[in-house]
Amino acid sequence: MKSRITFIGLGNMGIGMAQNLINAGYKINVYNRTAAKTQELTGDFEQFQTVIEATEDADIIITMLSDDDALKEVATSKTGFLQIMKKDAIHIGMSTISPETSRELYELHHEKETHYVTAPVFGRPNAAATAKLFICTSGNKLIKEKIKPILEVLSQGVYDFGEEPGAANVVKLAGNFMIMASMETMAEAFTLAEKQGLDREKVAEFFGETVFNAPIYKNYGSLIAKKQYKPVGFKAKLGFKDARLATKMALDVKMPAPLLSLVYNRLMSALANGKGDNDWVEGISGGVSNDAGI
Amino acid sequence: MKSRITFIGLGNMGIGMAQNLINAGYKINVYNRTAAKTQELTGDFEQFQTVIEATEDADIIITMLSDDDALKEVATSKTGFLQIMKKDAIHIGMSTISPETSRELYELHHEKETHYVTAPVFGRPNAAATAKLFICTSGNKLIKEKIKPILEVLSQGVYDFGEEPGAANVVKLAGNFMIMASMETMAEAFTLAEKQGLDREKVAEFFGETVFNAPIYKNYGSLIAKKQYKPVGFKAKLGFKDARLATKMALDVKMPAPLLSLVYNRLMSALANGKGDNDWVEGISGGVSNDAGI
Numbered sequence A, B: 001m002k003s004r005i006t007f008i009g010l011g012n013m014g015i016g017m018a019q020n021l022i023n024a025g026y027k028i029n030v031y032n033r034t035a036a037k038t039q040e041l042t043g044d045f046e047q048f049q050t051v052i053e054a055t056e057d058a059d060i061i062i063t064m065l066s067d068d069d070a071l072k073e074v075a076t077s078k079t080g081f082l083q084i085m086k087k088d089a090i091h092i093g094m095s096t097i098s099p100e101t102s103r104e105l106y107e108l109h110h111e112k113e114t115h116y117v118t119a120p121v122f123g124r125p126n127a128a129a130t131a132k133l134f135i136c137t138s139g140n141k142l143i144k145e146k147i148k149p150i151l152e153v154l155s156q157g158v159y160d161f162g163e164e165p166g167a168a169n170v171v172k173l174a175g176n177f178m179i180m181a182s183m184e185t186m187a188e189a190f191t192l193a194e195k196q197g198l199d200r201e202k203v204a205e206f207f208g209e210t211v212f213n214a215p216i217y218k219n220y221g222s223l224i225a226k227k228q229y230k231p232v233g234f235k236a237k238l239g240f241k242d243a244r245l246a247t248k249m250a251l252d253v254k255m256p257a258p259l260l261s262l263v264y265n266r267l268m269s270a271l272a273n274g275k276g277d278n279d280w281v282e283g284i285s286g287g288v289s290n291d292a293g294i
Helices: A014-023 A035-040 A050-057 A070-073 A099-111 A125-131 A141-154 A169-196 A200-209 A214-227 A238-250 A258-272 A280-291 B014-023 B035-040 B051-055 B068-075 B099-113 B125-129 B141-154 B169-193 B200-209 B216-225 B236-252 B258-274 B279-290
Strands: A004-008 A027-031 A045-047 A062-063 A091-092 A117-118 A133-139 A155-160 B002-010 B027-033 B046-048 B058-063 B090-093 B116-119 B133-137 B155-161
Touching: A004 B169, A014 A027, A014 A125, A014 A141, A035 A045, A035 A062, A050 A099, A050 A117, A070 A099, A070 B125, A091 A099, A091 A141, A091 B133, A117 A141, A117 B125, A133 A141, A133 A169, A133 B279, A141 A155, A141 B002, A155 B051, A155 B200, A169 A238, A169 A280, A169 B169, A169 B200, A169 B236, A169 B258, A200 A214, A200 B068, A200 B155, A214 B155, A214 B236, A238 A280, A238 B169, A258 B169, A280 B155, B002 B051, B002 B200, B014 B027, B014 B035, B014 B141, B027 B051, B027 B141, B035 B046, B035 B133, B051 B058, B058 B068, B058 B141, B068 B116, B068 B169, B090 B099, B090 B141, B090 B279, B099 B116, B099 B169, B116 B133, B116 B169, B116 B258, B116 B279, B125 B279, B133 B141, B141 B155, B169 B200, B169 B216, B169 B236, B200 B216, B200 B236, B200 B279, B216 B279, B236 B279, B258 B279
Parallel strands: A004 A027, A004 A062, A027 A045, A062 A091, A091 A117, A133 A155, B002 B027, B002 B058, B027 B046, B058 B090, B090 B116, B133 B155
Antiparallel strands: none
């Protein structure tokens, strides 16, 4: 019999992931702070009004929330699920959060005889909807084996980084830094080409087809070249949150990272200019354009 | 009958390119400042002791030199070929130089009733040897058509950027900036992961297989992850030259480019520390490691 899964957090990413689990035949409970969001789901699932109700019979709880605080609220607060989880139930933390929070949750679950596995994802909402995510994992080996079939339903690949619970978060935050750094790289290169009289879209196409033919450069490259910042795929304020978490990680281990500081400040400037809810591509590429007066 | 080509500049890149032209059946004259370099060539070619002798009967002259000054010496100096080129002969400038130098050469050739086409390349020496380069072109349309078969022998793709002679140089310098920026990106991400207790090679492999699966990230990513800086593929001082030319381009058009400034200073520091002849990967990745005390 397939495990009963509770899915918490039906945002742009979570909605597609939950749908894929329903389609794969899992029994799904869902909880979202904004209940109306679940109207986008189709098929067999049960919706609950509180975290406690949604999770009390769950074998697996998946959290896909926007930040550390949102996760702590549903997991460890007075109204959180940690107090009522079944013995040996598993919490899969898929949000982009700090490694410290994963380490804390791992300990707290351990005390309660439940389990915590870290499993953040790479991919935009369309990758979530089409099960083309990449998932990084860290945590207890046996528990990771148990949940592997679930992660495989959601992704095109699962990559493990060992037993230290925070490790997958380090990879995820390092990766989001790399994506922001790539955006800064492309924005500076294409803007320089534009100011030198070239067609920035043609320049972007060239690099996307040749030495930089990776999804990040093709997809973000096209958006940056066209200065196409809508629809919003990922908000600048969430990008800033990740730059902040990565900066905190760097600070914790005494790691000077000037490029990380650059993108951190680039996105802080987007927030300072009231653009926190715009796409992070605009936060970075728009900042480079503004600096250059175009 | 195939054109007689003179190839000037048999460095790490030029040697493989000249060999591919010989293999394709072209009649090749070669000239290199250090004559001994030609000993690596096999097959049918003629070697000359002076630029003038090497170029006087050439239909096509290809230059593949380390910088603007080296190019000007063989082309426009008293001992250069511009004064003796046959009418309608074509000079293909494949070095990584400033757009200004291409614009000047284009004019000078025009006055002499000869032709200049800009055609810088992307690829390391092994790509030159295996004809896997990517070539960017700019200049007169008819002349570009004429030389296309030659460029196809050397490359896996030729990408045109219009008639303005400097345009292909802008793309090449923007691309080399993007490569340096990618190295800084990876070096910071992998060093952060390492200081957080992760295996940096595993992190590099993950990104190279997933969201950053482009040659630049795979190849340089592996070198940076392993801190493997030998053999020297491209010297830090040549990378610095390109960062300097890109910075000059940015200055000319009033384009603030903080990431470009960052890699410019990173490589200047490598030169200041006596590492100009080491690989540019060491210049950047070694700088990040040093900053982080590892």
